[in-house]
Amino acid sequence: MIALLTRDLRLAIRAGGGFGLGLAFFLIVVVLVPFGVGPETTLLARIAPGILWVGALLACLLSLDRIFALDWEDGSLDLLATAPLPMEGIVTVKAAAHWITTGLPLVLAAPALGLLLSLPGPGYLWLFLSLLIGTPALSVIGTFGAALTVGLKRGGLLLSLLVLPLYVPTLIFGAEVARRGADGLAVETPLLMLAGLSFGAVALLPFASAAVLRINLR
Amino acid sequence: MSLWEYANPVKFIATTDRVLPALAWAAAGCLAAGLIWGFFFTPDDFRQGSTVKIIYLHVPSALMAINGWLMMLVASLIWIVRRHHVSALAARAAAPVGATMTVIALATGAIWGQPMWGTYWAWDPRLTSFLILFLFYLGYMALWAAIENDDTAADLTSILCLVGSVFALLSRYAVNFWNQGLHQGASLSLDKEENVADVFWYPLLVSIAGFVLLFIALVFLRTQTEIRARRMRALLARERMA
Numbered sequence A: 001m002i003a004l005l006t007r008d009l010r011l012a013i014r015a016g017g018g019f020g021l022g023l024a025f026f027l028i029v030v031v032l033v034p035f036g037v038g039p040e041t042t043l044l045a046r047i048a049p050g051i052l053w054v055g056a057l058l059a060c061l062l063s064l065d066r067i068f069a070l071d072w073e074d075g076s077l078d079l080l081a082t083a084p085l086p087m088e089g090i091v092t093v094k095a096a097a098h099w100i101t102t103g104l105p106l107v108l109a110a111p112a113l114g115l116l117l118s119l120p121g122p123g124y125l126w127l128f129l130s131l132l133i134g135t136p137a138l139s140v141i142g143t144f145g146a147a148l149t150v151g152l153k154r155g156g157l158l159l160s161l162l163v164l165p166l167y168v169p170t171l172i173f174g175a176e177v178a179r180r181g182a183d184g185l186a187v188e189t190p191l192l193m194l195a196g197l198s199f200g201a202v203a204l205l206p207f208a209s210a211a212v213l214r215i216n217l218r
Numbered sequence B: 001m002s003l004w005e006y007a008n009p010v011k012f013i014a015t016t017d018r019v020l021p022a023l024a025w026a027a028a029g030c031l032a033a034g035l036i037w038g039f040f041f042t043p044d045d046f047r048q049g050s051t052v053k054i055i056y057l058h059v060p061s062a063l064m065a066i067n068g069w070l071m072m073l074v075a076s077l078i079w080i081v082r083r084h085h086v087s088a089l090a091a092r093a094a095a096p097v098g099a100t101m102t103v104i105a106l107a108t109g110a111i112w113g114q115p116m117w118g119t120y121w122a123w124d125p126r127l128t129s130f131l132i133l134f135l136f137y138l139g140y141m142a143l144w145a146a147i148e149n150d151d152t153a154a155d156l157t158s159i160l161c162l163v164g165s166v167f168a169l170l171s172r173y174a175v176n177f178w179n180q181g182l183h184q185g186a187s188l189s190l191d192k193e194e195n196v197a198d199v200f201w202y203p204l205l206v207s208i209a210g211f212v213l214l215f216i217a218l219v220f221l222r223t224q225t226e227i228r229a230r231r232m233r234a235l236l237a238r239e240r241m242a
Helices: A002-013 A021-037 A041-062 A066-073 A076-082 A087-116 A123-148 A155-183 A188-217 B003-007 B009-040 B050-082 B085-117 B125-146 B150-178 B198-241
Strands: none
Touching (some): A021 A041, A041 A123, A041 A155, A066 A076, A066 A123, A076 A087, A076 A188, A087 A123, A123 A188, A155 A188, B009 B050, B009 B198, B050 B150, B085 B125, B085 B150
Protein backbone atom coordinates (compact mmCIF):
# COMPACT_ATOMS: atom_id res chain seq x y z
CA MET A 1 0.00 0.00 0.00
CA ILE A 2 2.81 2.36 0.89
CA ALA A 3 4.58 1.52 -2.35
CA LEU A 4 1.42 2.33 -4.28
CA LEU A 5 1.01 5.58 -2.39
CA THR A 6 4.56 6.72 -3.07
CA ARG A 7 4.21 5.70 -6.72
CA ASP A 8 1.02 7.75 -7.08
CA LEU A 9 2.54 10.72 -5.32
CA ARG A 10 5.65 10.59 -7.46
CA LEU A 11 3.58 10.37 -10.65
CA ALA A 12 1.49 13.31 -9.55
CA ILE A 13 4.40 15.54 -8.65
CA ARG A 14 6.57 14.81 -11.67
CA ALA A 15 5.88 15.96 -15.19
CA GLY A 16 2.31 16.00 -16.47
CA GLY A 17 0.80 14.91 -13.19
CA GLY A 18 -1.32 17.99 -12.88
CA PHE A 19 0.02 18.72 -9.42
CA GLY A 20 -0.71 22.33 -8.52
CA LEU A 21 -3.39 22.65 -11.16
CA GLY A 22 -6.11 22.54 -8.54
CA LEU A 23 -4.20 25.05 -6.47
CA ALA A 24 -3.94 27.45 -9.41
CA PHE A 25 -7.65 27.02 -10.11
CA PHE A 26 -8.44 27.81 -6.48
CA LEU A 27 -6.33 30.96 -6.66
CA ILE A 28 -8.07 32.09 -9.85
CA VAL A 29 -11.55 31.52 -8.43
CA VAL A 30 -10.68 33.57 -5.37
CA VAL A 31 -9.16 36.34 -7.48
CA LEU A 32 -12.17 36.44 -9.81
CA VAL A 33 -14.78 36.82 -7.07
CA PRO A 34 -13.90 40.43 -6.11
CA PHE A 35 -14.15 41.38 -9.80
CA GLY A 36 -17.62 39.89 -9.82
CA VAL A 37 -19.05 41.32 -6.60
CA GLY A 38 -17.03 44.51 -6.19
CA PRO A 39 -14.11 45.37 -3.94
CA GLU A 40 -15.92 46.43 -0.73
CA THR A 41 -14.12 44.74 2.13
CA THR A 42 -17.23 44.35 4.33
CA LEU A 43 -19.08 42.41 1.66
CA LEU A 44 -16.02 40.33 0.83
CA ALA A 45 -15.42 39.57 4.49
CA ARG A 46 -18.98 38.33 4.81
CA ILE A 47 -18.87 35.97 1.84
CA ALA A 48 -15.20 34.95 2.22
CA PRO A 49 -15.77 31.63 4.09
CA GLY A 50 -18.34 30.48 1.57
CA ILE A 51 -16.25 31.49 -1.43
CA LEU A 52 -13.20 29.72 -0.07
CA TRP A 53 -15.17 26.54 0.57
CA VAL A 54 -16.84 26.56 -2.84
CA GLY A 55 -13.50 27.34 -4.49
CA ALA A 56 -11.79 24.46 -2.70
CA LEU A 57 -14.62 22.15 -3.68
CA LEU A 58 -14.44 23.10 -7.35
CA ALA A 59 -10.68 22.78 -7.39
CA CYS A 60 -11.06 19.31 -5.91
CA LEU A 61 -13.67 18.41 -8.50
CA LEU A 62 -11.42 19.54 -11.32
CA SER A 63 -8.75 16.96 -10.53
CA LEU A 64 -11.03 13.97 -9.86
CA ASP A 65 -10.94 12.38 -13.30
CA ARG A 66 -7.18 12.00 -12.98
CA ILE A 67 -7.52 9.58 -10.08
CA PHE A 68 -8.12 6.53 -12.25
CA ALA A 69 -8.02 7.78 -15.85
CA LEU A 70 -4.27 7.44 -16.48
CA ASP A 71 -4.01 4.04 -14.80
CA TRP A 72 -7.05 2.89 -16.77
CA GLU A 73 -5.55 3.97 -20.07
CA ASP A 74 -2.17 2.29 -19.70
CA GLY A 75 -3.61 -0.83 -18.10
CA SER A 76 -1.91 -0.54 -14.72
CA LEU A 77 -5.33 -0.53 -13.08
CA ASP A 78 -5.85 -4.10 -14.32
CA LEU A 79 -2.49 -5.06 -12.86
CA LEU A 80 -3.40 -3.44 -9.57
CA ALA A 81 -6.70 -5.30 -9.55
CA THR A 82 -4.92 -8.65 -9.88
CA ALA A 83 -2.38 -7.72 -7.20
CA PRO A 84 -2.73 -9.28 -3.73
CA LEU A 85 -3.86 -5.92 -2.36
CA PRO A 86 -7.67 -5.88 -1.95
CA MET A 87 -9.58 -3.46 -4.12
CA GLU A 88 -10.76 -1.52 -1.06
CA GLY A 89 -7.12 -0.88 -0.19
CA ILE A 90 -6.32 0.34 -3.70
CA VAL A 91 -9.24 2.71 -3.67
CA THR A 92 -8.32 4.06 -0.25
CA VAL A 93 -4.72 4.65 -1.32
CA LYS A 94 -5.89 6.39 -4.48
CA ALA A 95 -8.15 8.66 -2.43
CA ALA A 96 -5.32 9.35 0.02
CA ALA A 97 -2.95 10.23 -2.83
CA HIS A 98 -5.56 12.55 -4.28
CA TRP A 99 -6.02 14.21 -0.91
CA ILE A 100 -2.30 14.70 -0.37
CA THR A 101 -1.73 16.15 -3.84
CA THR A 102 -4.92 18.24 -4.08
CA GLY A 103 -6.72 18.54 -0.75
CA LEU A 104 -3.77 19.25 1.49
CA PRO A 105 -2.30 22.08 -0.68
CA LEU A 106 -5.77 23.65 -0.78
CA VAL A 107 -6.03 23.49 3.00
CA LEU A 108 -2.63 25.08 3.40
CA ALA A 109 -3.29 27.78 0.82
CA ALA A 110 -6.77 28.70 2.03
CA PRO A 111 -5.70 30.99 4.91
CA ALA A 112 -3.40 32.92 2.54
CA LEU A 113 -6.25 33.34 0.07
CA GLY A 114 -8.49 34.34 2.98
CA LEU A 115 -6.23 37.35 3.31
CA LEU A 116 -7.16 38.39 -0.23
CA LEU A 117 -10.84 38.27 0.69
CA SER A 118 -10.24 40.10 4.02
CA LEU A 119 -11.48 37.20 6.09
CA PRO A 120 -12.08 38.36 9.71
CA GLY A 121 -9.39 37.46 12.26
CA PRO A 122 -10.94 34.52 14.15
CA GLY A 123 -12.01 32.94 10.87
CA TYR A 124 -8.55 31.73 9.81
CA LEU A 125 -8.24 28.96 12.36
CA TRP A 126 -11.75 27.63 11.74
CA LEU A 127 -11.43 27.86 7.97
CA PHE A 128 -8.20 25.90 8.16
CA LEU A 129 -9.67 23.31 10.53
CA SER A 130 -12.92 22.86 8.63
CA LEU A 131 -11.06 22.35 5.35
CA LEU A 132 -8.60 20.00 7.02
CA ILE A 133 -11.48 17.86 8.29
CA GLY A 134 -13.72 18.26 5.26
CA THR A 135 -11.39 17.76 2.29
CA PRO A 136 -10.75 14.05 2.97
CA ALA A 137 -14.51 13.53 2.56
CA LEU A 138 -14.35 15.41 -0.75
CA SER A 139 -11.51 13.17 -1.95
CA VAL A 140 -13.24 9.95 -0.91
CA ILE A 141 -16.60 10.92 -2.42
CA GLY A 142 -14.80 12.05 -5.55
CA THR A 143 -12.99 8.72 -5.79
CA PHE A 144 -16.37 7.02 -5.78
CA GLY A 145 -17.49 9.26 -8.66
CA ALA A 146 -14.24 8.68 -10.54
CA ALA A 147 -14.63 4.92 -10.12
CA LEU A 148 -18.16 5.14 -11.51
CA THR A 149 -17.08 6.97 -14.66
CA VAL A 150 -13.68 5.37 -15.20
CA GLY A 151 -14.46 3.53 -18.41
CA LEU A 152 -16.33 6.32 -20.14
CA LYS A 153 -14.96 8.32 -23.04
CA ARG A 154 -16.15 11.73 -21.95
CA GLY A 155 -16.79 11.08 -18.29
CA GLY A 156 -15.66 14.47 -17.03
CA LEU A 157 -18.96 16.30 -17.20
CA LEU A 158 -20.92 13.28 -16.02
CA LEU A 159 -18.51 12.98 -13.11
CA SER A 160 -19.33 16.53 -12.00
CA LEU A 161 -23.05 15.87 -12.33
CA LEU A 162 -22.78 12.74 -10.20
CA VAL A 163 -20.43 14.09 -7.57
CA LEU A 164 -21.80 17.59 -6.95
CA PRO A 165 -25.04 16.48 -5.27
CA LEU A 166 -23.00 14.12 -3.11
CA TYR A 167 -20.86 17.07 -2.00
CA VAL A 168 -23.81 19.05 -0.65
CA PRO A 169 -23.79 17.90 3.00
CA THR A 170 -20.02 18.32 3.33
CA LEU A 171 -20.20 21.80 1.84
CA ILE A 172 -23.06 22.83 4.11
CA PHE A 173 -21.35 21.79 7.33
CA GLY A 174 -17.87 22.90 6.26
CA ALA A 175 -18.96 26.34 5.15
CA GLU A 176 -21.09 26.65 8.27
CA VAL A 177 -18.07 26.01 10.51
CA ALA A 178 -16.02 28.59 8.59
CA ARG A 179 -18.83 31.15 8.60
CA ARG A 180 -19.61 30.78 12.29
CA GLY A 181 -15.92 30.87 13.08
CA ALA A 182 -15.49 34.08 11.12
CA ASP A 183 -18.46 35.63 12.95
CA GLY A 184 -17.08 34.53 16.30
CA LEU A 185 -20.00 32.20 17.06
CA ALA A 186 -19.90 28.73 18.60
CA VAL A 187 -18.74 26.21 16.00
CA GLU A 188 -18.98 22.99 17.96
CA THR A 189 -22.16 21.49 16.43
CA PRO A 190 -21.34 21.88 12.73
CA LEU A 191 -17.72 20.93 13.40
CA LEU A 192 -18.79 17.66 14.99
CA MET A 193 -21.26 17.01 12.19
CA LEU A 194 -18.56 17.69 9.60
CA ALA A 195 -16.13 15.38 11.38
CA GLY A 196 -18.77 12.65 11.62
CA LEU A 197 -19.59 12.98 7.95
CA SER A 198 -15.95 12.96 6.94
CA PHE A 199 -14.95 9.96 9.04
CA GLY A 200 -18.10 8.10 8.02
CA ALA A 201 -17.35 8.70 4.34
CA VAL A 202 -13.71 7.65 4.73
CA ALA A 203 -14.75 4.48 6.54
CA LEU A 204 -17.63 3.34 4.34
CA LEU A 205 -17.33 4.76 0.83
CA PRO A 206 -14.19 2.79 -0.19
CA PHE A 207 -16.36 -0.34 -0.13
CA ALA A 208 -18.79 1.21 -2.61
CA SER A 209 -15.93 2.53 -4.77
CA ALA A 210 -14.25 -0.86 -4.79
CA ALA A 211 -17.49 -2.59 -5.80
CA VAL A 212 -17.97 -0.09 -8.60
CA LEU A 213 -14.38 -0.44 -9.80
CA ARG A 214 -14.70 -4.24 -9.84
CA ILE A 215 -17.79 -3.92 -12.03
CA ASN A 216 -16.00 -1.55 -14.37
CA LEU A 217 -12.97 -3.85 -14.71
CA ARG A 218 -15.10 -6.91 -15.40
CA MET B 1 -47.28 -18.53 -6.77
CA SER B 2 -44.74 -16.03 -5.61
CA LEU B 3 -43.73 -12.48 -6.38
CA TRP B 4 -40.55 -13.68 -8.05
CA GLU B 5 -42.51 -15.15 -10.93
CA TYR B 6 -42.68 -11.65 -12.30
CA ALA B 7 -38.92 -11.66 -12.67
CA ASN B 8 -39.65 -13.60 -15.83
CA PRO B 9 -40.07 -10.91 -18.50
CA VAL B 10 -42.67 -12.89 -20.46
CA LYS B 11 -44.78 -13.36 -17.36
CA PHE B 12 -44.26 -9.73 -16.41
CA ILE B 13 -45.39 -8.43 -19.78
CA ALA B 14 -48.39 -10.77 -19.93
CA THR B 15 -49.59 -9.77 -16.46
CA THR B 16 -48.98 -6.06 -16.80
CA ASP B 17 -50.67 -6.11 -20.21
CA ARG B 18 -53.76 -7.45 -18.51
CA VAL B 19 -53.82 -4.98 -15.62
CA LEU B 20 -52.53 -1.94 -17.48
CA PRO B 21 -55.83 -0.79 -19.05
CA ALA B 22 -57.62 -1.10 -15.72
CA LEU B 23 -54.80 0.75 -13.97
CA ALA B 24 -54.76 3.52 -16.56
CA TRP B 25 -58.53 4.02 -16.38
CA ALA B 26 -58.48 3.96 -12.59
CA ALA B 27 -55.70 6.56 -12.61
CA ALA B 28 -57.58 8.75 -15.08
CA GLY B 29 -60.79 8.40 -13.08
CA CYS B 30 -59.18 9.22 -9.74
CA LEU B 31 -57.26 12.14 -11.19
CA ALA B 32 -60.34 13.56 -12.88
CA ALA B 33 -62.50 13.07 -9.82
CA GLY B 34 -59.92 14.38 -7.38
CA LEU B 35 -58.94 17.41 -9.43
CA ILE B 36 -62.47 18.42 -10.47
CA TRP B 37 -63.75 17.92 -6.94
CA GLY B 38 -60.78 19.82 -5.58
CA PHE B 39 -60.83 22.67 -8.07
CA PHE B 40 -64.55 23.36 -8.32
CA PHE B 41 -66.35 21.89 -5.33
CA THR B 42 -64.26 22.87 -2.34
CA PRO B 43 -64.51 26.21 -0.55
CA ASP B 44 -61.72 28.81 -0.76
CA ASP B 45 -59.43 29.00 2.21
CA PHE B 46 -60.22 32.06 4.30
CA ARG B 47 -56.68 33.36 4.14
CA GLN B 48 -55.18 31.79 1.02
CA GLY B 49 -58.22 32.24 -1.22
CA SER B 50 -58.39 29.94 -4.22
CA THR B 51 -54.60 29.46 -4.43
CA VAL B 52 -55.01 26.71 -1.85
CA LYS B 53 -56.22 24.49 -4.66
CA ILE B 54 -52.71 24.04 -5.97
CA ILE B 55 -52.44 21.54 -3.12
CA TYR B 56 -54.20 18.93 -5.29
CA LEU B 57 -51.26 18.90 -7.68
CA HIS B 58 -48.42 19.90 -5.37
CA VAL B 59 -48.77 17.37 -2.56
CA PRO B 60 -49.38 14.23 -4.68
CA SER B 61 -46.54 14.99 -7.07
CA ALA B 62 -44.13 15.69 -4.21
CA LEU B 63 -45.20 12.44 -2.58
CA MET B 64 -44.58 10.48 -5.76
CA ALA B 65 -41.24 12.19 -6.34
CA ILE B 66 -39.95 10.79 -3.06
CA ASN B 67 -41.67 7.42 -3.36
CA GLY B 68 -40.39 7.10 -6.92
CA TRP B 69 -36.82 7.26 -5.63
CA LEU B 70 -37.75 4.79 -2.89
CA MET B 71 -39.12 2.41 -5.49
CA MET B 72 -35.90 2.75 -7.50
CA LEU B 73 -33.94 1.97 -4.34
CA VAL B 74 -35.93 -1.21 -3.71
CA ALA B 75 -35.67 -2.27 -7.36
CA SER B 76 -31.91 -1.61 -7.32
CA LEU B 77 -31.51 -3.71 -4.19
CA ILE B 78 -33.44 -6.56 -5.82
CA TRP B 79 -31.18 -6.29 -8.85
CA ILE B 80 -28.03 -6.38 -6.72
CA VAL B 81 -29.20 -9.29 -4.60
CA ARG B 82 -31.22 -11.45 -6.99
CA ARG B 83 -30.11 -10.20 -10.42
CA HIS B 84 -33.54 -10.04 -12.02
CA HIS B 85 -33.29 -7.97 -15.16
CA VAL B 86 -36.90 -6.79 -14.95
CA SER B 87 -36.07 -5.19 -11.62
CA ALA B 88 -33.17 -3.20 -13.03
CA LEU B 89 -35.26 -2.13 -16.00
CA ALA B 90 -38.10 -1.08 -13.70
CA ALA B 91 -35.69 1.14 -11.78
CA ARG B 92 -34.51 2.64 -15.04
CA ALA B 93 -38.11 3.14 -16.19
CA ALA B 94 -39.12 4.87 -12.96
CA ALA B 95 -36.37 7.50 -13.03
CA PRO B 96 -37.79 9.87 -15.68
CA VAL B 97 -41.26 9.57 -14.15
CA GLY B 98 -39.91 10.44 -10.73
CA ALA B 99 -37.88 13.32 -12.14
CA THR B 100 -41.01 14.69 -13.84
CA MET B 101 -42.89 14.46 -10.54
CA THR B 102 -40.08 16.41 -8.89
CA VAL B 103 -40.32 19.11 -11.52
CA ILE B 104 -44.12 19.30 -11.13
CA ALA B 105 -43.75 19.61 -7.37
CA LEU B 106 -41.11 22.34 -7.70
CA ALA B 107 -43.07 24.25 -10.37
CA THR B 108 -46.43 24.14 -8.58
CA GLY B 109 -44.63 25.04 -5.38
CA ALA B 110 -43.10 28.09 -7.05
CA ILE B 111 -46.48 29.16 -8.44
CA TRP B 112 -48.00 28.72 -5.00
CA GLY B 113 -45.11 30.46 -3.28
CA GLN B 114 -45.43 33.65 -5.28
CA PRO B 115 -48.84 34.79 -3.86
CA MET B 116 -48.29 33.24 -0.41
CA TRP B 117 -44.68 34.02 0.47
CA GLY B 118 -44.12 36.79 -2.09
CA THR B 119 -41.36 34.84 -3.81
CA TYR B 120 -41.08 32.02 -6.31
CA TRP B 121 -38.08 30.52 -4.65
CA ALA B 122 -36.53 30.58 -1.22
CA TRP B 123 -33.64 28.51 0.11
CA ASP B 124 -35.97 26.71 2.39
CA PRO B 125 -34.89 23.23 3.57
CA ARG B 126 -37.73 21.40 1.83
CA LEU B 127 -37.33 23.31 -1.42
CA THR B 128 -33.58 22.86 -1.37
CA SER B 129 -33.72 19.15 -0.69
CA PHE B 130 -36.17 18.73 -3.54
CA LEU B 131 -33.80 20.51 -5.86
CA ILE B 132 -31.03 18.18 -4.69
CA LEU B 133 -33.33 15.19 -5.26
CA PHE B 134 -33.86 16.45 -8.79
CA LEU B 135 -30.08 16.59 -9.31
CA PHE B 136 -29.83 12.99 -8.08
CA TYR B 137 -32.46 11.93 -10.61
CA LEU B 138 -30.53 13.72 -13.36
CA GLY B 139 -27.25 12.06 -12.43
CA TYR B 140 -28.90 8.65 -12.25
CA MET B 141 -30.46 8.99 -15.70
CA ALA B 142 -27.26 10.41 -17.19
CA LEU B 143 -25.27 7.43 -15.90
CA TRP B 144 -27.76 4.99 -17.43
CA ALA B 145 -27.52 6.82 -20.73
CA ALA B 146 -23.74 6.99 -20.73
CA ILE B 147 -22.86 3.30 -20.34
CA GLU B 148 -23.24 0.98 -23.29
CA ASN B 149 -23.12 -2.44 -21.65
CA ASP B 150 -26.55 -3.11 -20.11
CA ASP B 151 -25.43 -5.18 -17.15
CA THR B 152 -22.61 -2.82 -16.24
CA ALA B 153 -25.02 0.10 -16.43
CA ALA B 154 -27.53 -1.70 -14.21
CA ASP B 155 -24.84 -2.52 -11.63
CA LEU B 156 -23.33 0.94 -11.55
CA THR B 157 -26.64 2.80 -11.41
CA SER B 158 -27.96 0.60 -8.64
CA ILE B 159 -24.89 1.28 -6.51
CA LEU B 160 -25.24 4.99 -7.32
CA CYS B 161 -28.87 4.75 -6.22
CA LEU B 162 -27.84 3.19 -2.90
CA VAL B 163 -25.08 5.68 -2.16
CA GLY B 164 -27.24 8.52 -3.47
CA SER B 165 -30.05 7.58 -1.10
CA VAL B 166 -27.73 7.85 1.88
CA PHE B 167 -26.45 11.22 0.73
CA ALA B 168 -29.94 12.47 -0.15
CA LEU B 169 -31.01 11.72 3.42
CA LEU B 170 -27.89 13.40 4.79
CA SER B 171 -28.60 16.47 2.65
CA ARG B 172 -32.18 16.51 3.83
CA TYR B 173 -31.08 16.90 7.44
CA ALA B 174 -28.08 19.05 6.62
CA VAL B 175 -30.21 21.69 4.92
CA ASN B 176 -32.54 21.67 7.92
CA PHE B 177 -29.56 22.71 9.97
CA TRP B 178 -28.45 25.27 7.41
CA ASN B 179 -31.55 27.41 7.06
CA GLN B 180 -34.90 27.99 8.68
CA GLY B 181 -37.87 27.29 6.47
CA LEU B 182 -40.83 29.12 5.05
CA HIS B 183 -42.55 25.88 4.13
CA GLN B 184 -45.18 24.67 6.56
CA GLY B 185 -44.66 21.52 8.56
CA ALA B 186 -46.43 18.26 7.90
CA SER B 187 -50.20 18.69 8.06
CA LEU B 188 -51.35 15.46 6.43
CA SER B 189 -49.88 12.93 8.86
CA LEU B 190 -52.17 10.17 10.00
CA ASP B 191 -51.14 10.38 13.63
CA LYS B 192 -51.41 14.12 14.27
CA GLU B 193 -54.01 16.02 16.24
CA GLU B 194 -54.17 19.00 13.96
CA ASN B 195 -54.36 18.35 10.24
CA VAL B 196 -55.79 19.93 7.14
CA ALA B 197 -59.61 20.24 7.25
CA ASP B 198 -61.71 17.35 5.95
CA VAL B 199 -63.20 19.37 3.07
CA PHE B 200 -59.71 19.61 1.56
CA TRP B 201 -58.54 16.23 2.82
CA TYR B 202 -60.96 13.91 0.97
CA PRO B 203 -60.47 15.29 -2.56
CA LEU B 204 -56.74 15.36 -1.82
CA LEU B 205 -56.84 11.66 -0.94
CA VAL B 206 -58.54 10.89 -4.25
CA SER B 207 -55.98 12.97 -6.11
CA ILE B 208 -53.10 11.23 -4.30
CA ALA B 209 -54.59 7.86 -5.26
CA GLY B 210 -54.75 9.08 -8.85
CA PHE B 211 -51.07 10.08 -8.83
CA VAL B 212 -50.03 6.76 -7.29
CA LEU B 213 -51.99 4.80 -9.92
CA LEU B 214 -50.61 7.01 -12.67
CA PHE B 215 -47.08 6.41 -11.45
CA ILE B 216 -47.57 2.64 -11.32
CA ALA B 217 -49.17 2.58 -14.76
CA LEU B 218 -46.38 4.67 -16.29
CA VAL B 219 -43.68 2.55 -14.68
CA PHE B 220 -45.33 -0.67 -15.95
CA LEU B 221 -45.63 0.76 -19.44
CA ARG B 222 -42.07 2.06 -19.51
CA THR B 223 -40.70 -1.20 -18.12
CA GLN B 224 -42.49 -3.08 -20.90
CA THR B 225 -40.94 -0.72 -23.40
CA GLU B 226 -37.48 -1.28 -21.92
CA ILE B 227 -37.92 -5.06 -22.03
CA ARG B 228 -39.08 -4.95 -25.63
CA ALA B 229 -36.27 -2.60 -26.64
CA ARG B 230 -33.73 -4.93 -25.13
CA ARG B 231 -35.30 -7.94 -26.82
CA MET B 232 -35.16 -6.09 -30.12
CA ARG B 233 -31.50 -5.29 -29.66
CA ALA B 234 -30.81 -8.95 -28.90
CA LEU B 235 -32.64 -10.01 -32.07
CA LEU B 236 -30.72 -7.50 -34.17
CA ALA B 237 -27.45 -8.70 -32.71
CA ARG B 238 -28.39 -12.30 -33.53
CA GLU B 239 -29.23 -11.31 -37.13
CA ARG B 240 -25.88 -9.68 -37.53
CA MET B 241 -24.09 -12.74 -36.19
CA ALA B 242 -25.90 -15.08 -38.58
